[in-house]
Amino acid sequence: MSEEPDTVASVIRDTALVRASGLVKRFGDFEAVRGIDVEVHRGEAFGFLGPNGAGKSSTMRMIACVSPRTSGDLRVLGGDPDVDGPRIRARIGVVPQQDNLDNELTVRQNLHVYGRYFGLPRAHVRARAEELLDFAQLTERADDEVEPLSGGMKRRLTIARSLVNDPELLLLDEPTTGLDPQARHLLWDRLFRLKQNGVTLIVTTHYMDEAEQLCDRLVVMDDGRVVAEGSPAELIRAHASREVVELRFAPGHQERAVPVARELAERVEALPDRLLLYTGDGEAALAAAHRRGLQPVATLVRRGTLEDVFLHLTGRSLVD
């Protein structure tokens, strides 16, 4: 904080692990990624937040050097994926959206085999596997086959596997999709540890809570484009409000409440099942609503979230 802003900025530029400009991915006539500019810096936890089909996974696959870009420029760890793909892949870790573990091998064998693909010596891989089993809390299941493991365990193993080459950059595509809440929290805890150890993370998610928990900085993606960028707090400040009042009405009554609500808040979003009132002081707005004669059947005062940011930017919800 004591340094000159210019100095900080130049240091940050020097540590960009990923730099994309005008990045485009087209599949036939379909343009999945429509010219995005992104920089990810060393030590940062960076997120792509957006609904399914926003172009997040396509972007991740380009960064992972497994999907060539259609146009634009991309540098990962300083190299061009089109030219240096294998050398870059040797230094990154990838957690794919869909687990692709070897189900008929044991947990430990999965780590051994995968580590060997990185050209690592057998003794090194064996030692590394034990550390990773411990990290993923899978030591007790090390000699079990993968198939019967729970979804959360498989996910942790996939993350452990992605760390076998001690990567400088870890890419996680929808890391907790499909997991129950307990498994998600356990996974987030592991990812926090990585973050604290200085591992640079890039996460895609359509869960706003995941983005808020994990990401220092994120871009909101919609329809192949970046529609906003910043820290979660900055984005909420810029595109939502500190607090949000949710009002649910009996069927048919919401319509009539809208004009009144608009006078009580900075902004109002009308969802099919409820009104959202954006305001600095939720309790005050709610009290005013009651005074003005609104009779919602249920109310909720909460803080603004990235879900509100997305709703404001695109007019749609993240999760349908």
Place this chain on the structure above:
Amino acid sequence: MTTTTSGVGATAPPSGQVPGPVRGPLLVVEGLWTWYRRHWRSTLVSSVLQPLLYLVAMGVGLGSFVDGGGRAARAVPELATVSYLQYIAPALLVAAALQNATGEATYPVLSGFKWQRNYWAVAATPVTPHQLAHGALLWIAIRVAVSGAAYLLVAALFGAVAGVGALAALAVAVLTAMAFAAPLAAFSASIRSEGQPFNVVLRFVVLPMTLFAGTFFPVEQLPALVRPLAWIAPLWHGTELARGAVVGEVSAAAATGHVGYLVSLLVGGVLLTRWRFRVRLTA
């Protein structure tokens, strides 16, 4: 906007390394070997026992009708000097190798892309799709060679095969199996369905090939109209070579033709498989 990050490896020493064009495929084989070490028992029946059952049923059982002169010996020169068991033993080696390779080049390859998806895991490592394709095919060749050797060993105990010709037949069996399996792997890497086309391959290509392409009787016994179908079958070329090496004779010119045909299929198949792996894994 200048940066000191000039190229890969400039920031920190890489812990992962890039395996070369030889090591990459070998690492893929190593991964498959790890699987095999755990599951080899379940593969024994189809890969070794089944061809031996055929050898006993046809060679000993059916052979008792065929042997002893008569029409068969007049029509097939080899049968004047060797038993029917010895006549079909090298051919069954090739046929079994081709069937085993077919099994390995169909569902396991599709599974790598579709169900188990472990090919996608490899694609995220420094091992390239080409190296993965090479490794997957090399593994099939090794599997076929090992199963073939086990079959030969037992067949030799029966007295069904003997001599160094048997080793040549083993090499022929692997070549023939891969000449069929390599293009088939390319096909497997291309299909998106649940593998229904494999049934068509098995019923209308592999089975007729095994029955009619010279394994149990010479192609010359077929009606003239369908003989060309046998000639394009890789199995026929392999059978001619293997049988020639063990119990009969095959002219140098014919052998060159057979080997040339099989090698062409193999090389074409490897190139196709590489291409299909790369296309699918780098979409």
